[in-house]
Amino acid sequence: MSADGLQSYHATRLAPDPKRNVVWRTLVESHFQRLIPEQGCVLDIGAGHCQFINHVRARRRVAVDMWEGFGDFAAAGVETVVAPAAGLGFLADRSVDFAFASNLFEHLHQPDFAEVLAMLRRKLVAGGTLNILQPNYRYCSAEYFDDYTHVAIWSHVSLADFLEANGFEVIEVQPRFLPLTVKSRLPVWPVLIRAYLASPVKPMGKQMLLRARVRG
Numbered sequence: 484m485s486a487d488g489l490q491s492y493h494a495t496r497l498a499p500d501p502k503r504n505v506v507w508r509t510l511v512e513s514h515f516q517r518l519i520p521e522q523g524c525v526l527d528i529g530a531g532h533c534q535f536i537n538h539v540r541a542r543r544r545v546a547v548d549m550w551e552g553f554g555d556f557a558a559a560g561v562e563t564v565v566a567p568a569a570g571l572g573f574l575a576d577r578s579v580d581f582a583f584a585s586n587l588f589e590h591l592h593q594p595d596f597a598e599v600l601a602m603l604r605r606k607l608v609a610g611g612t613l614n615i616l617q618p619n620y621r622y623c624s625a626e627y628f629d630d631y632t633h634v635a636i637w638s639h640v641s642l643a644d645f646l647e648a649n650g651f652e653v654i655e656v657q658p659r660f661l662p663l664t665v666k667s668r669l670p671v672w673p674v675l676i677r678a679y680l681a682s683p684v685k686p687m688g689k690q691m692l693l694r695a696r697v698r699g
Contacts, residue, residue: 502671507534509673510661514680515583516540518612518694523580526606528568528599529587532556541581547571569598571606579606585616586690589633593645596635600649604697612696613651615642616660619691623663639691651695659688 519525519541527536530546530553537558544561546553547570554563564573568587582603588596603613620627621638637645639658646653661679679685 503532504534505671505673506676508538509676510680511535511538513673513677515614518614519581523608524578526571526574526579526582528571528582528584529590530557530563531585533558533561533563535583535585536561545574545579567595569595569602571602574606576605577608579603580608580611582607582611582613583616584614587617588615588642589617589627589630589635589637592634596645597649600646600651604650607697610696612654612694613646615693615695616690617642618663619658619689622659623689626663639693642691642693646693646695647698650698652698653693653695655692655694657692659685659690660692661685661690662687663689 522542524543525539525541527546530548533556536544536546547564557563620636639656643653
């Protein structure tokens with residue numbers, strides 16, 4: 484996508500929304516932070532408005548996105564690099580403890596996704612994890628292509644298999660981790676988000692969470 488196209492996408496389809504920031508702050512505090520070593524390095528690929536990485540506590544926080552304007556949304560202390568998802572050559576090998584990608588890989592064709600995974604196999608420390616949050620086509624097929632930038636279809640089964648085929652060991656699969664979007668009239672309250680995360684039943688759960696580490 485061109486620079487103008489990215490700017491238009493983030494101004495329309497993915498415009499800033501205060502509710503989304505509440506969701507991400509609560510997700511980090513209530514779920515993801517416990518998985519992140521505070522003296523480690525966190526990499527957010529396809530960081531967008533930086534609403535995940537801004538709330539993370541870590542020794543080093545790195546955000547990557549192709550959108551040239553995304554750095555304007557980064558909090559103090561977050562390193563920003565304008566680059567494609569596989570453009571991680573600036574990072575030292577074996578330097579990333581926790582890699583995160585939200586709603587990214589459905590925008591990439593399989594060869595490009597495989598290139599990202601090959602790069603991450605080099606950059607993750609031993610035992611470091613790749614954490615993927617994105618729409619699960621099995622549960623949101625009716626609205627999956629409402630986003631005109633989606634080019635790949637993934638379910639929790641196909642995504643896990645693709646990770647395994649590209650040198651990763653899948654250590655966690657949650658097929659219904661979150662609802663698909665905050666674009667609704669439903670309230671976005673931290674107490675409700677925490678209750679949803681803790682519930683074994685996930686009504687409207689259409690986003691999946693997969694966690695994986697480099698095999699061997």
